[in-house]
Each structure stands twice: as structure tokens, then as C-alpha cells.
Amino acid sequence: MSAQASFDEDYVLDETRQWRGVYSKRINASDEDVVRTLGHIKRTGISAELYRWMEEDRIAAGKQAGPKPAMDFAAVLALYLTLACAGQAMTTRNAANLARYGLSDHTRRRLGIELDEKATADAVYDRIDRAFHRLLAVVDPEPGPRRQKMSREARQNHLASLDEDAVRMRRERLHQICNALIVQSYKDLPREVRRRWKGNAVVDGTVVPVHSRGHSKTSQWISTEYEAGWYQRKGDHFLDDDAPTQQLKNKGIFGYDAAIVSMATNDPSRVTTFPQLAVGMSFDKPAVEPGQNAIIALEQMNRAGLPARLIIGDRAYGNSPLAENFQIPARELGYQLLFDMKVDDLGKPYDEGHFIVLEGNLYSPALRGKENLIKATVHYRVDKSIDYDTWQKRLEQRAKYMLQPHEAATREGGGQQMRCPAAGPNPTVACPLRPRDIEAETGKHLALLPIMPKNVPAEHTRGKLCTNAGGTSIIRGPVYDRQAMDPRIQFGTPEWYTWYSTTRNTIESVNASAKNGAGAALAIADRRRIRGYAANYIFTALLLVATNMHKTEVFMAKNIQVDSRGRGPEKKNTPRLRDVTWGKELPKPWNAPPKKRRQRERGPDWSPPTRGESAI
Incomplete structure (x- = not known):
């Protein structure tokens, strides 16, 4: 005998949810969540910097001071960071929904949001929108119309109207506040954990797709996301000048390139004794200047007082044509270099007389x-x-x-x-x-x-x-500046391969965690429906902060054993399943095609299994 569900015929929707309209999606956050995100923002000190810059811009423009803003910079950033940590889309609608319906009165007062009973979600939406655009006005290097497409001629006229000094200054401000948000994740680690990291880092670029649609170079119009570019996972990973053909455009991704620097292990043969967090980043068009973008992130890390020892990168950063873009500045910041060699540079000695590179x-x-x-x-x-x-x-x-x-x-x-x-x-x-x-x-x-x-x-x-x-x-000189790596690690040896492969897996893991659709979802443009270089830069930084917070929580729960020298236990070489099944294979060259899998020996009476039978 089964019980039949009964329904109350005179059920009425809860009064607090009757008139919410487009804000009907339930988004809640606990007091602890907001305390954590707001505390992270405030400890960076960027709110005071933003107000100081805003005042400097007002005085330079000769404008009168306006009324006090209804929402603080720290509050609006904390709302978006709370959404990122909760795995919600970082939209202004969701932020307004959270602020109006998902927070307690005590938490709203902590954020500095004063609401009366008649305040609607639309009014909160307007406050958040004005506060965020007030922030963008201080740091956006290329402000311009975003609600409609521009012709290419109008775009050129707009660029000509910009002040180069103002563009450079605001871009530097943007780098500073975004990297301050990310570095704070490292500074919030316990002191004994933070000091275990000796300064090894790994850098890589990853594409950040945008919500706006891109155009081909033959179109007379340009996208509303006019600072973005086309990216393709092929060769040097970018498409030249806005997708030259429709075929390549269909395969490409329209967005930005985020150069992310992550903490790397002190010893690849041992278990890492600290969470490997993202600690620096920069933002640009895909593959425009990978070396220079990496240096921007490293300079911000150096300014924050982070240690520097070894920087690892792929072929986009190694032996680049202009050593002034990456190798020389990285060494001046105290880094040794480690990277893979391009095929054209293999077996090519550069004789400098008293030494050879x-x-x-x-x-x-x-x-x-x-x-x-x-x-x-x-x-x-x-x-x-x-x-x-x-x-x-x-x-x-x-x-x-x-x-x-x-x-x-x-x-x-x-x-x-x-x-x-x-x-x-x-x-x-x-x-x-x-x-x-x-x-x-x-x-x-x-x-x-x-x-x-x-x-x-x-x-x-x-x-x-x-x-x-x-x-x-x-040792100095053009050949050394461009070609030389860490002199303690010989290229091609197992030691080099262990360092390179381990750290490359680290940065790929950071990118995958940030792009995970169940978490930060950096790869899903619909979760960041906002236009503009500065806005996407800030949102990407907040998503990396949310990823860092999650990585820190996971690490602290592991309780890794550490010896008196701050080292973790040696890694156990767990054999792979395919090695157990087919036998261990020798290391293969990087550019060689994979060997064909050996077939199992079959008896003369063997036949393919039918459905439901075992294949053994």
C-alpha cells in the first residue's frame, strides 16, 4: 500500500517572494561568508587607494565634490566575491538579489548598505551598478561606449581622443588593485605555511572568453568588447587581426588572455607543503606580448614583497626574440629561468669565445x-x-x-x-x-x-x-640574456624534465580549477555578462581569489606532515594502470607520435564478447 501525496489547495506563495519578479532566484549567503569576503577586500587596502585616485582625478578635472556614495567600493567588490565563492553568476542582478533578499540586516549593515522596508531590488541594482561603474571610471584605461557597436573609423577616432598618459596611469592602477586582490590570498595563509614557499613560480596564459560577439576583420563594425581578440588553440595560440577567415573564426575563442603566475613546489620529488595559489596576473589580447605580460605580474609580486627564486614557463616565454621583454627583467627581479627549448634552437651552440651557450x-x-x-x-x-x-x-x-x-x-x-x-x-x-x-x-x-x-x-x-x-x-651578453636558463639544471636530464613537467601540471591545474564549471567557471562567459577590459580584468581577479580560497581550505584539511626543514614526505611512485597492464614504457621524445598500443595475445579460439559478457 502506497501513500498518496496530498497538496494544500489554498497554498499561497510566501509573502517575501510574491513580488520579486526577475529576482525570484534564491541566493543566500551566511554572515561568515560575507565576513570572509569583506575582510579579504579590506585587508588589501584598495578601497582607500580607489578613493584617493578618484579625488586626484576630480581635482585634475576641476570638478566639485558630489554627495557621499550610497555604496562603498569594498561593499560592491565583496558582493561580487561572495557570488564567486558561492559558484553563482557574477551579474549585477544576482548581486542585487543577494543584497536585498539573501543577507541578514546585520550583514547588510556590516557592508554599509542601508535599506528601508520600501527599498526594492531595482533600487539596490542601481546602487551596485553606479558603485561599480564609479570604480571603473578610476581604473579603466580605455573608457568608451559599450552599449552599441562602433564602426572601425569611429574606433580610430575614439583612440585618437584618449590621453596616453591617462591610459598608462589607469592601466597601472588596474594592475595594482587586481594583483593586490590575488596576493592577499597568499598573505592570509598562516605564517608557518606562508614561509615554506621559497619563491619558485610558474607562468602560463589562459584564454578568458567574453560574452560579447566578435567580428571578422572584413566587417565594417567592431565588437562592443573592442579590446578583446581572437584566440585559437593552434601553434602560437592566437588568430591574427580578428579572425581572418570564417573557418578559423568558427574554431577560435573571442576574449582576453590572462597571464597567471602560480606558486610552485620547492622540490618536485616531495609532497608540497603549501597550497599552490595564483599570486599574480595580467590581462591583454591573446598572445600579443606574453613575456611582457608575465613581467607585469612578476613586478606586482615583487612590489608586494613575495620571494623570488625560479620562474618556469613554456616555449612562449623561453628564448623569445627580445630578451628585454622577459628574460632580462625576470633576472633583474631575482629569478632564474627554466623553460622548454624550441626545436630550431636544439643543438645550436652560441660560441662567445670563453664560453658556449x-x-x-x-x-x-x-x-x-x-x-x-x-x-x-x-x-x-x-x-x-x-x-x-x-x-x-x-x-x-x-x-x-x-x-x-x-x-x-x-x-x-x-x-x-x-x-x-x-x-x-x-x-x-x-x-x-x-x-x-x-x-x-x-x-x-x-x-x-x-x-x-x-x-x-x-x-x-x-x-x-x-x-x-x-x-x-x-657572464652577460645578448646570447646569455636570451638563451640561458638556471645553470644548476641541465636541459634534457630527468631532473629538468621533473621540474618542468611538475610545475607545468601545477599551472594547468590552477587554470582548470578556475575554469571548472562547478566552481569559479572562468571559461563560461555567460557567468560574467559585463563588457570592457577593466571589468573583465577585475572579475577574473575575483574568480582567482575564490579559487585560491577553495584551494586553501582543501589544503588546510589535509594536515600534511612536515619535517623540521619544512619539507613534506617523499612522493610515492604509484604505477599507472596502463603500465601495470601493458608494461612500463621508456620516456619518449616530446615531438614523436605516440606508439601503437600493443595488442593482447589472443588464443586461437578467442572471439569478441557478446553483450553482457566479459572482455577478458
Whole structure:
């Protein structure tokens, strides 16, 4: 016997929900949620900065002071951040719904929102909208009409009317407040957790789609999102000049490129003892200036006092044509570089006389003429004429010619003090220019690689590495600035691969967490129905803050064991299921096609299983 549901025939909709109209969606937040988000905004100090900038702009424009705003900058940002943390769409309607119906009177007073009983959600909507656009007026570098499309000619006239100094100043303000929001996630970590991070970071660009529709370059109109551009996951990941063809336009994404910098592990062989949060970002058109955009984020991190040690990036940041855009500024900020090499730069030595730059590492000129060692990576990754073990043996032999870092940190200006491999207490080669009795000097019996006299640098090419008594010299120059990586990690070795792959997985994980549709949903443009470079920049920063908050909560719940040196336990090499099933495979070259999967051996009587039967 089953019970039949009964319904009250005279049921009446609750009075508080009878006249809400478009605000009928239920959005609530607890006092704790708002305390957390409002506290995060206030601790950054950006609200006071925004008011100071607004006052400076008012005085410069010669305007009279107006009435006190009905809603504070911190309050409106806290409302949007609360929506982001709750996984709700960051729309003004949702913010008004939350402020009018989803908060207690006590929480509204904490936000500085005073409402009487007759205040409608539409009135709250107007307050939030005016407050946010008042904020944008202070930091938007390219203000302009957003409610209707412009012709290309009108767009050029609009750009010509802008003051370059004002554009530059507001762009700097925008970078400052957005990065202050993100860095505060790191500063809010417990002190003992925060100090475990030594400064390693990884950078990558990710596309942020916009709600507005893009146009092709043949159209006489441009999008209302006129600062955005077309992005395509192919080659260098961007489409030139607003989708040149309809075919590419259909495959592309119209939006912005967010260069995100994330905290990276101190040791890839151990469990990380801190949450790997996003700590910096910049915003631009897709793949316009990846190196310069990364430097903007690193400079903001440096201004906030974050440590700097190693910066890892993909080929978009490594050995770029202009070292002034990324490599030199990164070294001046105290970073060592680690990146993958482009195929064109493999096996290509740059001879500077007293040292050689090869695949990002610095070598002794005694390496000249040893083609098997110089071309080892080319023979493995390009020609495929040698196997993995042979490649690693040649790299190990080549490592004996590497210059040794005399100082861990870079010098002011980006230079690095290096030492000849035949000098110092632990030489790896025996050079005729430095005759030594190592066993008598150090008491060590070292098997040194002899350098033939024909490979010794000519007298007119010898630099300070060869002539200084200590065999040290500060290395600088165009080739070093563009090509050199961290001298402690040799390119192509398991150590390099572990560092590169682990940190690259870290930044991809940060991007995936921010774009997760069940969370921040950065990849869903409908969740950010707002136009403009500045507005999308701020919303992206808030979504990264919400992602950081979630990552921090997850990490603190893990209770990872930490030793006296702040290190986590060593990682366990858990075998992959396919390795268990098919056998372990050797490392493969990065650009080689995947090998065909080996088929299981089948008996002569084997036949494909029918439905419901096991395939074993």
C-alpha cells in the first residue's frame, strides 16, 4: 500500500517572494561568508587607494565634490566575491538579489548598505551598478561606449581622443588593485605555511572568453568588447587581426588572455607543503606580448614583497626574440629561468669565445668539435637516430663541460657569476691553462676529463674565465640574456624534465580549477555578462581569489606532515594502470607520435564478447 501525496489547495506563495519578479532566484549567503569576503577586500587596502585616485582625478578635472556614495567600493567588490565563492553568476542582478533578499540586516549593515522596508531590488541594482561603474571610471584605461557597436573609423577616432598618459596611469592602477586582490590570498595563509614557499613560480596564459560577439576583420563594425581578440588553440595560440577567415573564426575563442603566475613546489620529488595559489596576473589580447605580460605580474609580486627564486614557463616565454621583454627583467627581479627549448634552437651552440651557450646551459669552450655531445638532443628528438639511454649518457658526458655557478643568486642587472669547470674545489675537467695537482690540493682523487690542447681557447678569445686566478667571471651578453636558463639544471636530464613537467601540471591545474564549471567557471562567459577590459580584468581577479580560497581550505584539511626543514614526505611512485597492464614504457621524445598500443595475445579460439559478457 502506497501513500498518496496530498497538496494544500489554498497554498499561497510566501509573502517575501510574491513580488520579486526577475529576482525570484534564491541566493543566500551566511554572515561568515560575507565576513570572509569583506575582510579579504579590506585587508588589501584598495578601497582607500580607489578613493584617493578618484579625488586626484576630480581635482585634475576641476570638478566639485558630489554627495557621499550610497555604496562603498569594498561593499560592491565583496558582493561580487561572495557570488564567486558561492559558484553563482557574477551579474549585477544576482548581486542585487543577494543584497536585498539573501543577507541578514546585520550583514547588510556590516557592508554599509542601508535599506528601508520600501527599498526594492531595482533600487539596490542601481546602487551596485553606479558603485561599480564609479570604480571603473578610476581604473579603466580605455573608457568608451559599450552599449552599441562602433564602426572601425569611429574606433580610430575614439583612440585618437584618449590621453596616453591617462591610459598608462589607469592601466597601472588596474594592475595594482587586481594583483593586490590575488596576493592577499597568499598573505592570509598562516605564517608557518606562508614561509615554506621559497619563491619558485610558474607562468602560463589562459584564454578568458567574453560574452560579447566578435567580428571578422572584413566587417565594417567592431565588437562592443573592442579590446578583446581572437584566440585559437593552434601553434602560437592566437588568430591574427580578428579572425581572418570564417573557418578559423568558427574554431577560435573571442576574449582576453590572462597571464597567471602560480606558486610552485620547492622540490618536485616531495609532497608540497603549501597550497599552490595564483599570486599574480595580467590581462591583454591573446598572445600579443606574453613575456611582457608575465613581467607585469612578476613586478606586482615583487612590489608586494613575495620571494623570488625560479620562474618556469613554456616555449612562449623561453628564448623569445627580445630578451628585454622577459628574460632580462625576470633576472633583474631575482629569478632564474627554466623553460622548454624550441626545436630550431636544439643543438645550436652560441660560441662567445670563453664560453658556449647550448640549449640554455653554459659550457666550457673545450666542448667545441664534439659533435656527438653537441647534437645529442637533435639526434634523439629530431633525427631519432639514438635511443633514450644513449642520449642521457651523452648529456651526462656533456655535463662535465658545464660552467659551475659561483653564486646562487643573479647579480644586479641580471648577470650571473660562473666558474670554469677546471677551477674550484670540485673540478670536472683538466685544462692545460690550469695545471693543478688536485689530490695534493684537496686530498680528493678525481677522475678529470682531459682537454686536448687543440680545444683550448685561442689567446685572443680567452675571457676572464680563462685569465682570472679564481676562474670566475660575471657572464652577460645578448646570447646569455636570451638563451640561458638556471645553470644548476641541465636541459634534457630527468631532473629538468621533473621540474618542468611538475610545475607545468601545477599551472594547468590552477587554470582548470578556475575554469571548472562547478566552481569559479572562468571559461563560461555567460557567468560574467559585463563588457570592457577593466571589468573583465577585475572579475577574473575575483574568480582567482575564490579559487585560491577553495584551494586553501582543501589544503588546510589535509594536515600534511612536515619535517623540521619544512619539507613534506617523499612522493610515492604509484604505477599507472596502463603500465601495470601493458608494461612500463621508456620516456619518449616530446615531438614523436605516440606508439601503437600493443595488442593482447589472443588464443586461437578467442572471439569478441557478446553483450553482457566479459572482455577478458
